[in-house]
Amino acid sequence: MVGGMSDEFISIDRLVKRFGAVVALAGISIGVRRGEFLWLLGPSGCGKTTMLRAIAGFVEPTSGEIRIAGRLMNPVPPHRRPVNTVFQNYALFPHMTVAENVAFGPRRAGVAKAEISARVTEVLGIVGMSGFDRRYPRALSGGQQQRVALARAIINRPQVLLLDEPLGALDLKLRKRMQVELKRLHEHLGLTFIYVTHDQEEALTMSDRIAVMNQGEIVQLGTGEEIYRAPVSRYVADFIGEANLIDCIADGEGALRLGEGGPPLPYRSRSAGPVTLMLRPEDIRIGAPASDAVALDATIRDKIFIGQSWRLFAVLRSGQEITVQPGSDESVRRMDRGDMVTLSWAREHARVLAA
Amino acid sequence: MRIGRLHAILLLGGPLIFLTLFFILPFALMMAGSARTDNGQWTAAHYVKLATDTYYWRILLLTFEIGLEVTLICFALGYPLAYFLTFRAQSPMLRRSIYVVLVTPLFTNNVVRAFGWIVMLGRNGLVNQSLLTLGLVKAPLPLAYSKTAIVVSLAYTLMPFMVLTVASVLQNLDRSLVEAARDLGANPWLTFLKVTFPLSLPGVIAGSLIIFTLTVSAYVTPAS
Numbered sequence: 104m105v106g107g108m109s110d111e112f113i114s115i116d117r118l119v120k121r122f123g124a125v126v127a128l129a130g131i132s133i134g135v136r137r138g139e140f141l142w143l144l145g146p147s148g149c150g151k152t153t154m155l156r157a158i159a160g161f162v163e164p165t166s167g168e169i170r171i172a173g174r175l176m177n178p179v180p181p182h183r184r185p186v187n188t189v190f191q192n193y194a195l196f197p198h199m200t201v202a203e204n205v206a207f208g209p210r211r212a213g214v215a216k217a218e219i220s221a222r223v224t225e226v227l228g229i230v231g232m233s234g235f236d237r238r239y240p241r242a243l244s245g246g247q248q249q250r251v252a253l254a255r256a257i258i259n260r261p262q263v264l265l266l267d268e269p270l271g272a273l274d275l276k277l278r279k280r281m282q283v284e285l286k287r288l289h290e291h292l293g294l295t296f297i298y299v300t301h302d303q304e305e306a307l308t309m310s311d312r313i314a315v316m317n318q319g320e321i322v323q324l325g326t327g328e329e330i331y332r333a334p335v336s337r338y339v340a341d342f343i344g345e346a347n348l349i350d351c352i353a354d355g356e357g358a359l360r361l362g363e364g365g366p367p368l369p370y371r372s373r374s375a376g377p378v379t380l381m382l383r384p385e386d387i388r389i390g391a392p393a394s395d396a397v398a399l400d401a402t403i404r405d406k407i408f409i410g411q412s413w414r415l416f417a418v419l420r421s422g423q424e425i426t427v428q429p430g431s432d433e434s435v436r437r438m439d440r441g442d443m444v445t446l447s448w449a450r451e452h453a454r455v456l457a458a
Numbered sequence: 459m460r461i462g463r464l465h466a467i468l469l470l471g472g473p474l475i476f477l478t479l480f481f482i483l484p485f486a487l488m489m490a491g492s493a494r495t496d497n498g499q500w501t502a503a504h505y506v507k508l509a510t511d512t513y514y515w516r517i518l519l520l521t522f523e524i525g526l527e528v529t530l531i532c533f534a535l536g537y538p539l540a541y542f543l544t545f546r547a548q549s550p551m552l553r554r555s556i557y558v559v560l561v562t563p564l565f566t567n568n569v570v571r572a573f574g575w576i577v578m579l580g581r582n583g584l585v586n587q588s589l590l591t592l593g594l595v596k597a598p599l600p601l602a603y604s605k606t607a608i609v610v611s612l613a614y615t616l617m618p619f620m621v622l623t624v625a626s627v628l629q630n631l632d633r634s635l636v637e638a639a640r641d642l643g644a645n646p647w648l649t650f651l652k653v654t655f656p657l658s659l660p661g662v663i664a665g666s667l668i669i670f671t672l673t674v675s676a677y678v679t680p681a682s
Binding site for chain 1: 632634635637638639640641642643644645648649652653656657
């Protein structure tokens, strides 16, 4: 295969990695465009970190190919790959100052001394760490170490920047701020970013492509909105955002019912037997349904305040629990435990998934 | 953790009394005795002799020379072994066997060990007999009772102190630092030189200190 699709900057072809009997990567194929910000999202053990490490060269694939800019990377050792990594625990060299840490890459590349110090000053400025060059990593906070790790990677002007849960150790506020800064940095530098995280909220906030991984495979690839709106499986629906996964039964013609002998639902399934109806909490309305909406009766079991609105936990007649997050209005505020309500949603908001 | 004053006195008191009684006091008595003649008069004669007689200086110099050589040999042979044990030896069985072989010499008494070396290196010892049989030498080599023999046998005995201290430091080395160095363009050799080795220096220093002090104070081995 020569070149592949022209807009594929990184192409990964049927990548497999086994550790003994454990399959970490089960034949992954994906293309990444130049300058793209790609997220690898999944729970721990799904293979996302193994995939990142394979691209960096720390994991030797059992089979399959990794190409960057058309060049086969498999035989290339880590120090010769056009990639740099921001490690999860930052991995700053404790015996070197911030400036020495950041200058490590250019020094190995044989860049002239004067240029190195100019570039160190420049990247420390970019990550907002000017004036810290003489400090040692141990004298820095977690957030500051994170910025230095970032500076140490981007100073090499790699073609690809790999980020392995780089914000995992930071507190929520700092994480949110660093996310925005990373995004800005990505636009500013124009590099290709591959960002590994298990935090779906983190991935969803950015309008980039997300590869949702499970058990060594990419189960869905798309923008955050696409995946949120149209998950391909019960697993993805459950992992990305909050979802009501309602157990339904499809009869021989594929018509859906809410459980055996339950009320019919205006959806069709391709296969008979148990299926799942996926419904996001914020898509459900309470009260008199619109004419073309799907409606079900339920009882309020609990109500909690979540800042901008209320979250209600309702129980259907079938015993199925449903989470509802309606807009904040007076009628919702007055609702109480035990109230009988009608839940409704626009037909296209729910999706039929395999059970 | 803060501890109370009484607690601190109790904790420090024991060792302090012990050291005073059995180290500081005898040492002070020795120092006092060294500046007196046999009939108790103050004199500097002993110190004058010590400073002017070249015999003492030669012995001191030789002692330090041997100390340095043993330490260097232990480092040169022990560091690679510690590195191998930590990063290369995959099977726990292999690692365990190396540790056993390494530590065994320490179970033997110094005198017995010295005797063993004499058997090995003597005129009719294993080494000389082998060399003679193979026709590599015409007459037995003066192996035992030489400075080389002292250095070799001390290095053999003290090696575990270097290997164990270095290995324990290397084991605690954050592997992601090594990966970070590779990631930033350093080849394996430079990674070792710039990251692994500097970070293992505390182990090297500790091991060297132990070996050097044990060598310069070794008495039985040089006597053999």
